[in-house]
Every structure is written in structure tokens, then in C-alpha cells.
Amino acid sequence: MIKDIFVNLIVAFITFLFSTISHNRLRLKIYYQSLIRWNKSIRLSCAYLFRIRYNNEYLLIKGNRIDQYQPVGGVYKYYNSFNGLKENLELKDESESHFHENGDLRLVITGKHLVKFIDWFDTRKNREVTVNRELIEELEPSGISIENLMKQSQIEYLKTIKEPITFSTHFKMDELKIFEIFEVRIPKGILDEVIKSSHYQLIEANEIERQCLSQNGLDRKISETSKYII
Incomplete structure (x- = not known):
């Protein structure tokens, strides 16, 4: 026994x-x-992406800085209350010559502080936790009623993606990207208005997997991150 x-x-x-x-x-x-990478610089990018489905297709948006289709979404912002920890972790804002805007969670850190940063990010303190801002900013150009969009849509958290650290040829340094994925259920009537704009495109899952949209005899790039919304 x-x-x-x-x-x-x-x-x-x-x-x-x-x-x-x-x-x-x-x-x-x-x-x-x-x-x-104890004393090596690592670029951090912490963003949220939206899965927006229309029948059996996914709504993507034209990139502003890169010629591609990508999910609706954007980078999180940090608040002034984060400044103390930011100093303790020796975090630096990304150069404005890249994609950085004031308060963006696009930062540069050394490896010795990375785990503490991830622990902080997961607490959701001192930073933006609502995701309405980018949803409004990205869909407003379609001319829809933002009041109706926010009143009639449902936003549901799906998952968090923490990519392995890899070297970025664009930024010339190692990079860790974190994505929080949300599903937005938008009434069909509102989406009917959104897709009238050439700024948006309905994409099938297999096109997202191939990272390529064939349209009018031309191939258009689909961002690698789009796979996270399928």
C-alpha cells in the first residue's frame, strides 16, 4: 500500500x-x-490585432507605412505612470525615424531586463488595456458612424501571441513582438459600408496563409501577422 x-x-x-x-x-x-542576450539590445513591439469576419472572409486594411494588407489594429500605448519602471528597466523609446509615436509600446531593452518587462506587460498596469482607440482610428476613414460601431459591436479577447526573439533585418537588431488578438463582431450593415472603401479588402483564409492576394492580375502582399487572426 x-x-x-x-x-x-x-x-x-x-x-x-x-x-x-x-x-x-x-x-x-x-x-x-x-x-x-544579457547586454544586447532587443526591440519590443506590443500590439493588438482584430479578427473581423464577413461571411467566410476576413477584413484587412491597407498598411499606411508598408505596401501590404494587414489586420485592423495597432500598437499599445503606455501611460506616464510607467515612467518610473521604464527608467528602472533602462527602456528607451524607439527612434522616431521608424514607426514610433509618443507613448508607443515600441521600445528597446536589454536582455537582462526582458523577463521583468514581460511580467509587467502581463499585469496590464500602467498601459492602455482598452482597444477601442485603434478600432475607431482604422475604421473611421470608411465614413461609418463611430457611435453605431461602438454601440452595436462586440469585442472579445481571443489569445496572446509572444513570438520567439528573432533578428529583424529591417531594424538591424533582435526583436520580440507581442500580439493580443481580439474578435470584433460588427453588424453586417456596418461592414457593408466599410467594404465600399478601397482602403479595406476582404481576404480568404487560404490567401492569408499564402501571404498573397492576386487581384486584377497583380499580386499584393499580405502581412505575416495576418495569420494570427485566422
């Missing part, structure tokens, strides 16, 4: 250990990656 209890305890411990590793494998990978 004692032997059975002992065996059961060992099995329970091993199960718990493997379950913990499985659920935290990405975090452990990021922790390892941060150690080998």
Missing part, C-alpha cells in the same frame, strides 16, 4: 512537472534567449 502511494506521488510529480514545462515552454524559451 505504501509502495502504491509512493508510486502515485512520483507519477503526480512527474505529471505536474511536464505540465508546467509544457504550459510555460515559450516563456522558458524567452527566458533562455534573454540570458544569452
